[in-house]
Amino acid sequence: MEKTNIAIVGMGTVGTGVARLLLDHGDRTSRHAGRTLWLKKAVVRDLSKPRDIELPDGVATDSIQEVIDDPEITVVAQLIGGLEPARQIMLDLMEAGKDIVTANKALLAQHGPELFTRARELGRSIAFEASVAGGIPIIANISQCLSANQIVSLEGILNGTSNFIVTQMDERGASYDDVVRQAQKLGYAEADPAMDVDGTDAAQKLAILSHLAFGATVDWADIPKVGIDGLAADDLKYARQLGYRIKLIGSAKLAEDGLELSVGPTLVKKGTPLAEVRDAYNAIRVIGDAVGPVFYHGLGAGQMPTASAVVADLIDTAVGRTRLTFQTLEYFSIDQPPRVKLRDADTIEGRYYFRLPVSNHPGTLAAIAAVLAKHDISIASVIQHENTEDGPQVDPVTLVIMTHAATAGSARRATEEIESLESVSGSVVRLQVKD
Numbered sequence: 001m002e003k004t005n006i007a008i009v010g011m012g013t014v015g016t017g018v019a020r021l022l023l024d025h026g027d028r029t030s031r032h033a034g035r036t037l038w039l040k041k042a043v044v045r046d047l048s049k050p051r052d053i054e055l056p057d058g059v060a061t062d063s064i065q066e067v068i069d070d071p072e073i074t075v076v077a078q079l080i081g082g083l084e085p086a087r088q089i090m091l092d093l094m095e096a097g098k099d100i101v102t103a104n105k106a107l108l109a110q111h112g113p114e115l116f117t118r119a120r121e122l123g124r125s126i127a128f129e130a131s132v133a134g135g136i137p138i139i140a141n142i143s144q145c146l147s148a149n150q151i152v153s154l155e156g157i158l159n160g161t162s163n164f165i166v167t168q169m170d171e172r173g174a175s176y177d178d179v180v181r182q183a184q185k186l187g188y189a190e191a192d193p194a195m196d197v198d199g200t201d202a203a204q205k206l207a208i209l210s211h212l213a214f215g216a217t218v219d220w221a222d223i224p225k226v227g228i229d230g231l232a233a234d235d236l237k238y239a240r241q242l243g244y245r246i247k248l249i250g251s252a253k254l255a256e257d258g259l260e261l262s263v264g265p266t267l268v269k270k271g272t273p274l275a276e277v278r279d280a281y282n283a284i285r286v287i288g289d290a291v292g293p294v295f296y297h298g299l300g301a302g303q304m305p306t307a308s309a310v311v312a313d314l315i316d317t318a319v320g321r322t323r324l325t326f327q328t329l330e331y332f333s334i335d336q337p338p339r340v341k342l343r344d345a346d347t348i349e350g351r352y353y354f355r356l357p358v359s360n361h362p363g364t365l366a367a368i369a370a371v372l373a374k375h376d377i378s379i380a381s382v383i384q385h386e387n388t389e390d391g392p393q394v395d396p397v398t399l400v401i402m403t404h405a406a407t408a409g410s411a412r413r414a415t416e417e418i419e420s421l422e423s424v425s426g427s428v429v430r431l432q433v434k435d
């Protein structure tokens with residue numbers, strides 16, 4: 001059987017999982033590839049560090065140059081995070097004639113066009129299924145299986161860490177800090193979970209999917225985003241009372257005048273598929289003009305789901321499938337004009353949930369309703385729990401308002417004006433609503 005020599009750069013959680021699949025299940029990968037995928041080198045930072053896997057003699061090295069200089073290594077799984085030196089390492093590997101498999105979504109979101117353009121110039125390929133949604137094959141489905149479609153919209157839970165945290169807070173009543181620590185122990189969250197919980201990770205993944213689905217050239221930092229790090233238990237409680245669950249949703253929707261993009265905590269109607277996605281699972285709903293709605297669901301965080309996607313890319317690259325499909329992604333290029341422009345975020349319409357701390361006095365609701373009406377926002381429902389005669393008299397009280405459809409700009413301006421009212425004490429919470 002023919003042999004393809006593989007190298008892994010970065011033996012962290014995912015790299016260890018990839019090595020385990022290659023070493024322990026070589027019969028499986030060989031059967032699917034029609035050739036042996038041989039792990040020849042694994043580049044690590046510290047050779048003396050204990051590892052959860054025993055590598056064959058001579059495989060581990062702390063020199064990336066050994067991989068670059070070895071002409072027998074033709075495919076490299078580049079699995080280190082961050083932007084630098086990851087970007088330069090990838091360029092150096094491609095210059096040396098290596099095809100690349102990567103899980104680094106931050107790198108692709110920031111430098112994808114540059115890296116893809118250089119790969120084409122060198123006759124190389126980049127496979128990146130593991131960069132979005134862990135074990136869900138969403139990259140292959142959008143770029144290959146749904147290629148007969150114009151994608152109309154895609155939306156979903158793109159960060160398993162955030163979904164795990166929100167699920168545990170919602171269903172167990174656990175505190176945010178406690179759940180973050182639990183997620184770190186389980187390997188779902190990094191020591192510094194900021195990029196997961198502030199929406200950055202989801203925005204980077206949404207930028208990659210938008211490139212593939214719509215030909216959009218978008219800096220992930222320009223995508224309006226709100227994370228779950230400020231999510232309060234009260235909002236989870238009121239969402240349940242209203243028949244919703246809160247999920248961190250990344251959304252891309254094609255409109256006549258451009259592409260709508262957003263990431264943020266969203267009230268999702270109970271009983272709908274996205275609302276029922278729990279723990280570290282991801283889910284993505286894609287609508288194509290020919291196929292209609294398609295739903296993908298699977299683990300989006302953790303060692304082996306991500307390693308599964310990496311090894312699938314290694315197989316596709318070894319047999320030549322990646323090179324064929326890679327050439328069709330011509331618009332993912334530094335010199336290719338975007339096929340679609342982004343809409344002004346303020347013009348995007350949707351329903352909203354408002355939670356306000358207000359004075360328990362006559363006229364308060366009327367004043368708030370007047371501000372909403374001024375900004376063309378119609379009230380759909382209101383929740384305010386009354387003070388009971390035998391219970392403590394609370395002031396301020398919590399007022400929850402659900403609106404009909406309004407523009408994001410109107411909702412933002414109304415929020416600012418409501419917060420200036422004397423009857424409102426503190427910040428207003430505003431979340432999107434999806435029915």
